Amino acid sequence: xxxxxxxxxxxxxxxxxxxxxxxxxVKALLSAGVDTIFGYPGGAIMPVYDALxxxxxxxxxxxxxxxQGAAHAAEGYARVSGKPxxxxxxxxPGATNLVTGLADAMMDSVPLVCVSGQVTSSMLxxxxxxxxxxxxxxxxVTKWSYQITDASEIEQVMLDAFSIAVSGRPGPVMIDIxxxxxxxxxxxxxxxxxxxxxxxxxxxxxxxxxxxAAALINAAERPLILAGHGVLISKASGVLQxxxxxxxxxxxxxxxxxSAVPTDHPLYAGMLGxxxxxxxxxxxxxxxxxxxxxxxxxxxxxGKLEAYAPNARVIHIEVDPAEIGKNVPVTSALVGDARxxxxxxxxxxxxxxxxxxxxxxxxxxxQEVKEVIEAATNPGSGEITMSEAxxxxxxASRGEAVVVADVGQHQMITARYYRFKHPHSFIxxxxxxxxxxxxxxxxxxxxxGANRPVIAIIGDGGFQMTLQELGxxxxxxxxxxxxxxxxxxxxxxxxxQELFFEKRYSEVEIKSPDLVKLADAFGIAGRKICRRENxxxxxxxxLESEGPYLLEIQxxxxxxxxxxxxxxxxxxxxxxx
Amino acid sequence: MEKQYNLTAFVDGGPAVFLRLxxxxxxRRLDTDELSFLRHAGGNYRFTAVVRTDSKTINTVxxxxxxxxxxxxxxxxxxxxxxxxxxxxSNAA
Ligand SMILES: Cc1ncc(C[n+]2csc(CCOP(=O)(O)OP(=O)(O)O)c2C)c(N)n1
Ligand SMILES: [Mg+2]
Numbered sequence: 001x002x003x004x005x006x007x008x009x010x011x012x013x014x015x016x017x018x019x020x021x022x023x024x025x026v027k028a029l030l031s032a033g034v035d036t037i038f039g040y041p042g043g044a045i046m047p048v049y050d051a052l053x054x055x056x057x058x059x060x061x062x063x064x065x066x067x068q069g070a071a072h073a074a075e076g077y078a079r080v081s082g083k084p085x086x087x088x089x090x091x092x093p094g095a096t097n098l099v100t101g102l103a104d105a106m107m108d109s110v111p112l113v114c115v116s117g118q119v120t121s122s123m124l125x126x127x128x129x130x131x132x133x134x135x136x137x138x139x140x141v142t143k144w145s146y147q148i149t150d151a152s153e154i155e156q157v158m159l160d161a162f163s164i165a166v167s168g169r170p171g172p173v174m175i176d177i178x179x180x181x182x183x184x185x186x187x188x189x190x191x192x193x194x195x196x197x198x199x200x201x202x203x204x205x206x207x208x209x210x211x212x213a214a215a216l217i218n219a220a221e222r223p224l225i226l227a228g229h230g231v232l233i234s235k236a237s238g239v240l241q242x243x244x245x246x247x248x249x250x251x252x253x254x255x256x257x258x259s260a261v262p263t264d265h266p267l268y269a270g271m272l273g274x275x276x277x278x279x280x281x282x283x284x285x286x287x288x289x290x291x292x293x294x295x296x297x298x299x300x301x302x303g304k305l306e307a308y309a310p311n312a313r314v315i316h317i318e319v320d321p322a323e324i325g326k327n328v329p330v331t332s333a334l335v336g337d338a339r340x341x342x343x344x345x346x347x348x349x350x351x352x353x354x355x356x357x358x359x360x361x362x363x364x365x366x367q368e369v370k371e372v373i374e375a376a377t378n379p380g381s382g383e384i385t386m387s388e389a390x391x392x393x394x395x396a397s398r399g400e401a402v403v404v405a406d407v408g409q410h411q412m413i414t415a416r417y418y419r420f421k422h423p424h425s426f427i428x429x430x431x432x433x434x435x436x437x438x439x440x441x442x443x444x445x446x447x448x449g450a451n452r453p454v455i456a457i458i459g460d461g462g463f464q465m466t467l468q469e470l471g472x473x474x475x476x477x478x479x480x481x482x483x484x485x486x487x488x489x490x491x492x493x494x495x496x497q498e499l500f501f502e503k504r505y506s507e508v509e510i511k512s513p514d515l516v517k518l519a520d521a522f523g524i525a526g527r528k529i530c531r532r533e534n535x536x537x538x539x540x541x542x543l544e545s546e547g548p549y550l551l552e553i554q555x556x557x558x559x560x561x562x563x564x565x566x567x568x569x570x571x572x573x574x575x576x577x
Numbered sequence: 578m579e580k581q582y583n584l585t586a587f588v589d590g591g592p593a594v595f596l597r598l599x600x601x602x603x604x605r606r607l608d609t610d611e612l613s614f615l616r617h618a619g620g621n622y623r624f625t626a627v628v629r630t631d632s633k634t635i636n637t638v639x640x641x642x643x644x645x646x647x648x649x650x651x652x653x654x655x656x657x658x659x660x661x662x663x664x665x666x667s668n669a670a
Binding site: 196 | 589593596597600604633636637640641643644646647
């Protein structure tokens with residue numbers, strides 16, 4: 001056994017014989033191809049940390065400042081690398097601090113493998129020190145969870161954990177390991193196979209279903225493609241682009257679908273949903289066919305369901321059968337991986353053009369430019385607006401960056417005004433809308449080695465939720481570019497209070513510390529600007545800086561994000577002001 | 578229209594899976610008449626729920642139950658009034 005480990009080169013310095021559960025656990029990480037862990041140690045996970053220090057050269061552990069940061073960093077890492085993000089925490093508070101990140105990853109289909117230590121199995125249920133029923137707490141917010149109480153289970157369960165996290169519709173997995181299981185002597189098998197295989201294979205739709213869907217597409221007069229996160233997860237942007245170019249069908253993206261199609265593509269119709277673009281929202285309700293790819297008709301996309309797409313048949317291409325027919329009835333369900341299904345469908349599609357239909361998009365686009373975009377991105381005088389700041393960042397980075405947005409007005413503005421050139425360029429918390437997500441997630445994205453600059457765009461509120469991760473960023477020397485769009489408000493909530501609660505502002509004013517001084521305290525370069533004439537130059541200075549950099553931009557305090565579909569309204573009731 | 582359904586799932590896993598399966602129902606606050614988790618001879622479990630809901634909801638719920646990793650198979654059947662009711666006949670008459 002010892003010789004086998006030496007052959008694999010993974011445990012050169014392990015002298016312990018026999019191996020313990022903790023050693024086998026680390027070996028399981030290595031054989032799953034893990035190279036980075038985000039974590040925080042504590043009593044119940046100490047044997048694993050002890051085993052980790054024997055292979056630091058192969059497995060980089062990044063010490064975050066709060067376990068929530070570990071979870072979001074792992075999400076950012078996963079979304080850039082396509083590999084599962086791995087978190088390691090102690091029992092009790094270590095595990096409960098992960099919960100927000102697990103819920104976030106569950107909602108946004110992000111593969112995570114999170115592992116917590118647990119009290120010794122003989123003490124389970126006794127309210128022992130730092131005992132929390134982690135499985136019960138995390139079950140509703142995970143794709144799979146399992147408690148290991150016996151070292152002999154570790155290798156198999158970790159194999160399962162990784163295959164479950166990435167397969168089908170990806171998601172977070174929680175593994176809880178009791179301390180005795182970590183300490184117990186055990187063997188490495190090396191020949192195990194993942195269980196639950198039937199659950200893990202990606203199916204393809206039947207030939208007849210593909211033919212039927214193609215017939216619907218070929219007969220449509222006003223078709224619209226809705227591209228979601230699934231397009232990016234399955235790496236289908238290439239074939240999607242071929243598909244739209246051959247079929248001539250315009251495409252709109254959900255928040256998570258952004259960057260699947262370059263923003264300047266002639267058939268790109270913009271973003272769907274509450275703060276999306278005018279044309280695709282209005283025209284959803286005029287379309288006679290919606291082709292939904294890797295999206296789940298979230299309520300932020302559909303608005304009032306009863307009034308959604310009344311004239312359209314729906315083709316739903318989706319890997320998770322439970323999403324089909326959940327919100328919107330479908331004519332044709334193509335269950336499968338988005339890329340595989342599009343590849344199958346492509347040869348069945350007739351080349352076509354829709355000049356009259358595309359003209360409607362153009363007209364509404366021009367109206368949105370005139371009534372919203374022009375003034376937002378080019379206000380000329382007065383305070384800097386968020387939209388012009390994002391516009392400048394987009395120009396200065398030439399659309400080449402990986403952009404990570406937090407949650408709030410600045411998020412919607414970033415989604416609207418950053419002009420993406422490459423797929424996998426936009427990361428945000430969509431389903432859960434987790435303030436505090438962006439800083440750690442952007443850090444994780446940087447760790448994944450994006451090979452492109454990573455820019456985090458964060459509100460003054462959200463920044464103060466996870467700013468402790470500046471410590472991690474500083475310690476790792478990560479060249480993350482952080483932009484805080486400071487409006488001195490919880491802007492999105494303020495906007496709702498203005499529009500829907502007769503401007504009764506309730507607890508939305510928020511003071512920030514001196515962020516440049518704060519960054520400086522962490523040894524991070526920073527700058528604050530308030531005036532338009534400094535904007536471009538400051539953004540360039542940030543982009544040209546070597547290490548981490550924080551740019552605070554003081555923006556207009558009371559500004560609203562438009563267009564907007566008020567909650568509960570139909571998509572074509574979208575307001576321009 | 579609300580109907581009564583018997584939802585059954587066969588589970589290759591332990592009692593912790595009960596929590597996850599029950600959660601699929603409780604998070605929707607489905608009107609539930611019965612919930613059970615029974616161990617079979619082979620060691621696997623059978624999850625049963627009797628719920629009142631509409632056909633669209635039960636359809637999605639069955640798919641959400643099937644999506645649970647340890648679930649081998651799941652289905653729901655509509656419970657109807659039995660056609661033949663055998664009444665107790667007293668011999669004493
Ligand atoms: C953890 C969390 N708490 C509360 C909310 C509700 N919420 C959504 S947007 C928002 C305001 C965000 O303020 P800020 O970060 O300053 O961004 P802005 O909208 O001003 O751009 C709040 C409080 C949330 N999404 N997440
Ligand atoms: Mg703000």
